[in-house]
Amino acid sequence: MSKKKIIKIISVIVGVIAVFIIGTLITYNVMLSPVSKDTTSITFEIPYKTTSIEVLESLKDSNLIKNVTAAKIYMKLNKITNIQAGIYELNKAMSTGEILKSFKDGKVIDDEITVTFVEGKRMPYYVDMIAKNFNYSSDEVNALLTDKEFLNELITNYWFISEDILNKDIYYPLEGYFFPDTYNFRKEASLKEIVLTLINGLAKKLAPYKKEIENSGYSVHQILTLASIVELEGVNDESRSGVASVFYNRLKDGWTLGSDVTTYYAVKKDFSSELTKEDLDTCNPYNTRSNCVTALPVGPICSSGLESIVATINPASTDYYYFVADKNKKTYYAKTQSEFNAIIADLKNQGLWYVYN
Template sequence: MSKQHPEEETFKEKIMNSLNNPDPRIAAEPLDNSEKENIMSKNTNQSDQTESVGSRRSSKSASSKKEPKVSKTAKKEESLNDPTDVKKRKAMKNREDRIVNKIVTVVVISLLLIGGILGFSAYRYVSSSLKPLDPDSSKQVEVEIPSGSSNKRIGEILEDNKVIKSGMVFNYFTKFNNLTGFQAGNYHFSPDMTLDEISKTLQQGGIGSAGVDAKLTIPEGFDIDQIGDAIAKSTKIKKSEFIDLMEDQSFFDELHKQYPELLDSAAKAENVRYRLEGYLFPATYDYFKGTSLKEIVTQMVDKTNSVMTPYFEEIKQKNMSVQEVLTLASLVEKEGVKEDDRKNIAQVFFNRLDAGMPLQSDISILYALGEHKEVVSIKETQVDSPYNLYTNSGYGPGPFNSPSEASIEAVMEPKSNNYYYFVADIKTGEVYFAQTYEEHMVLVEKYVNN
């Protein structure tokens, strides 16, 4: 039996003592032999595991020292510097550029082709619409044109009755050729008629309507006073009766309820001579015996409402009122004849309003004076009246006459310019525009004073 070292014996005794006398905080009873063996076995396993972990760590450490790692950045730089990779990237980029260029070229060519096809189709459509619907058909088609119908509405009626191909083209045809004065009534048209022939027939009047006793024509640019004369001439209604009705506030209130969007701004206007000035649309109306004056006037207001309705939303977007639009249109009606002139004149008025300048239209002076003449004197431009747009800025109380649809359109779609002055040649009617007062006075001396 080998001899044990004293220190080893002491160490074993300590272990046995600890097993026989456990910490009272952990267990209250001493452990039996089997439990002691389990604990000893666990201690041995933990020691072995510790050594194993330590060996793995040392092994890992050793292997990490064998070969240094190369970073991703370094590999990327090495790849970028590789001549072979650079050539590949350039080739790939060039191929992508070629593909993009081909796609752009195809798209542009496709758009040009589509645009060309649409343009050619539109040209063919308009060209064919200007020609007779059927040159080989002289079949008579009876068409009724209601009283107060606009050119646009007449075009729609003719298209619906298979007389023309396009009502829209007919409407623009009449505008471009400044064709007005179409009369209501019954007509006999045929598909082989040209737009010009149809227009002349409409101006001459139809075969008549049953029970129509007279045609009441209100020319474009007529004011309330002149409309009263026209009514008295065509009917048995006295002018004084008409003027009394124009001053009847209760009658205006009735119309206001019937046409609120049209007459709202007229109802709010101050210092007006007649609230319905500018709202009696110029057209030819059928007059029947027994028709009341109120019915005639209501028909005129209804026609104005039908013309203005498409513009109501745009008027709001422009921060204008119907009263202001019709006021400018009534000035444009008297100041210009040609469509292009009217659009330029409308823009001149807008330019002056934006600059805080008075409109200075002679039409306002003539209305304030209650006269109809061509020349206004300097003294007359000082007349004391809210309608005097020489001494008063802004739009004034309201319209000065009943403007045509062409003048209304000129105000809604003016031609952009930088002019602040214009003057018309009294003999030819040609209108000349100027940016400065000095330029304007030269034109006045040349075309008016001389």
């Protein structure tokens, strides 16, 4: 082989390597660039003893960084080994480097407020809690929660939020999309920041179950809808997977769910009120006690806890179509209406029948 040919081959190899290196560097820098130009503040919490990889995965789930691997490489190259726990004020216009530097420097928020949201509550509860704890009126909160531009931003930015929330029959577009938990906020947090924190709470909880949801045959919206019913119908965490299985069996066979809690939501009554026959027969996209709805309601009826969501994603395998709980919170299951009626009669005879106050 001539010297000229050898030089030519070496040049080609060097060129290919150079192109690969340049391409890799460009990709690396793109992966470290900001997710968007949105400068809206987002409260991000790093709990004590959280590992670096857990922090990076949480950032990715919250749509604050583009790529976990690129972030890990950045940390190694820049010798970022100490991430301080605390509450940080971030935004999507920050690069991965800027975010990680703020963690390294420990730029935590001092002026914070802690708010606890409980499971099984409807959207008006969240509106009231936000208005009560921050300097916003209920009207201002509701205005943001129904703003079409904001809702479309959420649909674009979050894998689990779809156009289902824009259905005109839904009472509150984001019902069921706030995760009930204890959060730390800046005292002067913007409304958008508060709402995104609640949605990011759900994002973190759903992330480990993304593939299971995608393989379930149900949309995320449907999963959250059924989970909200399981949240209110299940008397404790142990009963939720069984309750979920009953509803899945009914859906599979084209039955109505027959859930009173959906009727309460449909007619906008709280659980201290009694349902009338007119309420039960109301033809409403939420009311599964009527014959108008033989599938899932149009949307969630409350915000579910993690146990109800997991039970809905991974229900028990049963052939039951009915359930009832006694006053001691023990749940009984039945395959037929006659079995169900017999259980109720037995509970009443034993003084175990649960009576709503």
